[in-house]
Amino acid sequence: MRLVKYYPLIPVYLGYLVLFLIGKTLPGMWQLMAMLSFYCAVGQAFNIFLGMTGYVDFGYVAFMALGTYGMALSIAHLYQIEWLGIGIIVIGFVLAILMSGLLSVAVGAVALRLRGAYFAIATIGVNEGFRYLIEGAKLWGGSEGIIFSKQLTEAFGRGVANKLSTFWADVFVLFIAAIAALVTLCFIRGKIGYALTALREDEEAAKVMGINVTKYKIIAFITSASFAGLIGATAWALKLTHVFPPEVFEISYTVECIIIVLLGGAGTLLGPIVGGLIYGLSKYWLTVIVPGFQLLIFAPIIILIIVAFPEGVVGMFKRRVRGTSLEKFVI
Amino acid sequence: MKGRLLVSVFLMLGLIGWGGMVYAGAPAKVIIGHPACLSGKYAKAGEQALGGIKACVKWVNEVYGGVKIGGKRVPLEYKYYDCESKKEVVTSLIERLITVDKVNVVFAPYSSGLTLSGAPVAEKYGMLYMDHGGASDRIFQQGFKYIVQTIGPGTRYHVGTLDMIHKVDPKAKRVALAYEDSEFARMVMRGAEEHAKKLGFKIVFKRTYPKGVTDLTPLLSDLKAAKPDFILGGGHFEDGQLFNRQMADLDINVKALSLIAAATLPAFYEALGNLAEGVMGPSHWEYGVKYSPEAARKEGLKWIGPTQDEFVKLFKEALGKDIMPDYHAAEAGAQVLAYVLAVEEANSIDPTKVRAALDKLKFMSFYGGWDVDETGKQVGHSMVDMQWQGGKRVIVWPPEAATGKLYYPMPTFAEKAKGKVAVPK
Amino acid sequence: MTLLKLERITKRFGGLIAVNEFDLEIREGESIGIVGPNGSGKTTLYNVISGVYTPEEGRVFFEGQEITFLPPYRRAHLGLGRTFQISRPFGSATVRENVAVGALFGTLHGRIGVDEALEMADRYIELVGLSELKDKVAGSLTPVEKKLMEVARALAMRPKLLLMDEAMAGMHPKDIDRLVGLLKEIKEEEKIAIVAMVEHIMRAVVGFAERVVVMHFGRKLVDAPTAEALKDPKVVEVYLGRPLEEG
Amino acid sequence: MIWNQLAGNLTQGLILGGVYGMATMGLSLIFGVLRVVNVGHGAFIMVGAFAALWLFTALGITPIVAIPIALIIGIALGFVFFYLVMKKLVGAPELTSLLATFAMGILLEEVVKLIFGTEYRGYNWDVGRVDLSVTVLPWAKIYAFLGSVAIAVLLYLWFNKTRAGTAVRSVVEDSEGARVCGVNVGWVYALSFAIGIGLTVASGVLLTMFIPVGINPYMGGPYTLKAFVIAVLGGLASPYGAFFGGLIFGLIENGSYTLFALLPGAEPFALTRFLSFVILLVILLIKPTGLLGAK
Secondary structure (H helix, E strand, C coil), rough: CCHHHHHCHHHHHHHHHHHHHHHHCCCCCHHHHHHHHHHHHHHHHHHHHHHHCCCCCCCCCHHHHHHHHHHHHHHHHHCHHHHHHHHHHHHHHHHHHHHHHHHHHHHHHHHHCCCHHHHHHHHHHHHHHHHHHHHCCHHHHHCEEEEEEHHHHHHHHHHHHHHHHHHHHHHHHHHHHHHHHHHHHHHHHCCHHHHHHHHHHHHHHHHHHHHHHHHHHHHHHHHHHHHHHHHHHHHHHHHHHHEHHHHCCCCCHHHHHHHHHHHHCCCCHHHHHHHHHHHHHHHHHHHHHCCCCCHHHHHHHHHHHHHHHHHHHHHHHHHHHHCHHHHHHHH | CCCHHHHHHHHHHHHHHHHHHHCCCCCCEEHHHHHCCCCCHHHHHHHHHHHHHHHHHHHHHHHHCCCCEEEEEEEEEEEEECCCCHHHHHHHHHHHHHHHHCEEECCCCCHHHHHHHHHHHHHHHHCEEEEECCCHHHHHHCCCCCEEEECCCCHHCCCHHHHHHHHHHHCCCCEEEECCCHHHHHHHHHHHHHHHHCCEEEEEEEEEECCCCCCHHHHHHHHHCCCEEEEEEEECCCHHHHHHHHHHHEEEECCCCEEEHHCCCCHHHHHHHHHHHHCCCEECCCCCCCCHHHHHHCCEEEEECCCCCHHHHHHHHHCCCCCCCCHHHHHHHHHHHHHHHHHHCCCCCCCHHHHHHHHHCCCEEEEEEEECCCCEEEEECEEEEEEECCCCCEEEEEECCCCCCCCCCCCCHHHHHHCCCCCCC | CCCEEEEEEEEEEECEEEEEEEEEECCCCCEEEEEEECCCCCHHHHHHHHCCCCCCCEEECCEEEECCCHHHHHHHCEEEECCCCCCCCCCEEEHHHHHHHHHHHHHCCCCCCCCHHHHHHHHHHHHHHHHHCCEHHHCCCHHHHHHHHHHHHHHHCCCEEEEEEECCCCCHEEEEEEEHHHHHHHHHHCEEEEEEEECCHHHHHHHHCCCCEEECCCCEEEEEEHHHHCCCCHHHHHHHCHHHHCC | CCHHHHHHHHHHHHHHHHHHHHHHHHHHHHHHHHHHCCHHHHHHHHHHHHHHHHHHHHCCHHHHHHHHHHHHHHHHHHHHHHCCCCCCCHHCCCHHHHHHHHHHHHHHHHHHHHHHHHHHHCCCCCEEEEECCCCEEEEHHHHHHHHHHHHHHHHHHEEEEHHHHHHHHHHHHHHHHHHHCCHHHHHHHHHHHHHHHHHHHHHHHHHHHCCCEEEEEHHHHHHHHHHHHHHHCCCCCHHHHHHHHHHHHHHHHHHHHHHCCCCCCCCHHHHHHHHHHHHHHHHHHHCCCCCCCCC
């Protein structure tokens, strides 16, 4: 009985396993798999907040950006300290979580009092404001950002450094996605899941039912933000070994996350991976088949999906399998 | 139901697997791979690069007769995808090019950021990675083994301009620097600042403006108050137009104005009309440069490639549009030629050998000189300064490349409004 | 002893006064019917009690402790449960989950896990007779089913005081009698005070309320044992708009 | 010296602010009525800019004349998008409506890109300029400002003097109430969306009168962000609020530059941007109904 709870993870982890294996075995598929797992991971992370609370954080990418800076700063400043060794990566991750976590606490404490559109706009403000602060106050290299391939190479040697950026970074992303999935499940199954569903559906009623909505919103927000930070630290810092403000505070990434979550089915466990795969693959194939026109094709598709299946692929699938043997695998 | 799930998983497998097979290049060719920026924020420059590369590939195959390896002429093939100007896409496309399409060299996408994003993957596969769109000097301080630059480093953009003004008007001492707040433009600004100090100029104004700015009025009024003799600035395309336009609106008159990137494009004059008269811009290449086989012989350099008129013709054919190539096209094209020469030099397509050959390579083409230092940074290519004179782009510096005299000082906006053009008599 | 005490509560919206210097005392285990025409301020009163609104004047006490400025969720923890005039189910969740929310965050919050909560939910669902619907999505229920579900959800909170807002509106007389009977049972078993607010289903009031409070333009018109309250001419006037004898 | 500069910047800011305000009224109207934030706002401005460009360069129609034309184009566009997309999304969770409007934006950008390419364009409509000692103003800018004011006034009259306008207002107040009072809410939604888009497209023309260069399919982004800040300043749901919000925003953006310029080692321009978003947050937290908002 206890274990049945965790069955829904099986299809998710199967998906990630398949990604990993394809990447390892098929030639030239690794980076594609990396891209897909990146999309799945951000979807999984964002879903924890967006999907479960229904609050749209348009500035979500700011957390990824801060994570990126966390890792970048650690590597760029600590690379000469021999005895730290791989420790600088660990410190990087810690910094990433700290920075994105702290920002989320700050934003959450103030902005989460706002509803709907007001919240969305406020978060855009946070993202843009932060970027201009970095550029205007010349924080962390200002608009020139940080390039640290050199430091990475000097710290670990060419081979290891390259392996870090072209292999381990991607593995980490998969790993983070897996953890995020686990957390999502615990949330869905746990008390907090009930609270979040309630407040997503009707915040007033939820309060009267005895739910401390602010508390649960903040928890979801911080969790989601910290995962975002980790993803930034790996997929953007470790993998690309440089960071320029305009590239990481790029709102279109938030939009991609939203598309993924919505495509798969907001608030579901399986949604993000399904959405991520569909989004990533179709995008990739469009770039390969019709270079330059993918957005033109993509936009109407998105609109169509929103209008036709607002509950997303998994959402529909869920209804289909209710009462069948598959039910316990799908949430 | 379970069945359906499995099916879809296999379907996905198949889909990806198919990707593994399709587009595999034939071995009897030399293939250039390129994650081009055809959409997204760099679409403009991306299109130019695409045309330039296609033009020179065509020239190599049809005029030059293919690449000479082991006494055999091998055709050149160009394989490109659209990277949407996005970093995630760049890495996966580069790997695809290397492993699936089995390309022999990868041309970097536009901008320093995207170039850096792809570098680790290229390095991993020991693949030659040629940079025609990332001007940052910092790329070459990272100790990458396989990156070679064709575009000139950012710090040199305004050096020539300063030399020129230093020479033609020793009295003009007050210089104002106003660049975009971006990695690249700051690089240019740093170079300009250092050189200006060296030449004894007085920097009376030094500010940046953020990317995507829609109104420069405050900065420009500030600048106006500093009463500079001439202004160096710019960053990208739209801000350059804005810069010039709002100088006119605020009636800021200086002896010379030089803007990076924007000023050299035909669109600049189309957008501004004769407000652009006398405005200058540093450029890696301009139509009309005097680089020719003769010039090459004079400097004792090897010459290869189309003449600039041939290039322009090929470029227009390649894009199927009647637009002039700008330096983004020229440098990308020249990079093709550099690669071809290096391959023939090394008599092999092995990246390491070719990289070594590129290290020694020194040649001239319609694009001008080409030579890199041991880090792979471009040092052999000197930039030119162009000026809008009567709606035409005239190269006014350096003297050896000049196609006309400098018009100095630039007419005031009041004069321009009366239709005055900056054509020297 | 007194469970809830309202002291001269006044709630205004801009110009108009919804609740006007309202006093009320509710003893443990009491069942009260609050009667009044639409717009007489009943729902506002409920919102003041459950903490959705804070009154401009007056104070609210629960078990002797002042709760005038306590946020709604804290009041729920203390033992205030309610249903809504227009039912507000958590649409995407199943009936079972809906009711479980009540159990999880009601007076038992923190002392009960998800599994127990679900078991509890099943009990109350059975009580209101929705067992065969318990795995349906709440959004898909009929209005009456929704109301029943809300009652179950509120009961699952194990409240000391249950506020029901038009819980019986639109119900078939049979259902009303069933619900009334049910409430009586629960009241006996769990010693909860129940305040049912109704517009004009006298059947419910008579059948169940020991005491009737009549509201009129935000003021308390009558507060008396059911039998005499219903005879009170003032009530009759407010209620039927004209004296009985004419009818 | 510095005071002259400040005065100059503020004058410029006021003029610019008027246009910004006008460019935000559409956003506010749509939000006020449909409770939907049009994230694709900038794309519609871009359409207006291209309309002005094309009408001027191809047909020699001056921007002033182009304004009503753009308005009509916009209204048509608005109706199309409403009945194709928005109709189904009224009252849907933010998630979907935000994404939908964003997708609309992308669609427009890509279509325009297909037609006009990615070249940065511009036109040159020179009607001279006036020199007010502290700064210089081209007449085109002044016309743009006056045009904005005129449109704001017209909208005000439409709102308060016509039946349709009153209906729209009643829906903004309380759509349920309006429904009860027999207002055809569905039609009001369609109408307001169309007019909102119309205003936005028209504002694109005004913006090119202000800055007739850098016209490009992707030019909308910065304007969307500005519009958000301005709309919030004005209370998000009120078109005139937005207009005055614009004035204030223009003054702040340009005025603060002069002050930030006094800070050593900082980049005043980036900081003005930073400031505007700080203001956004502060207002959202202290008075979400906006500086001039009621309640």
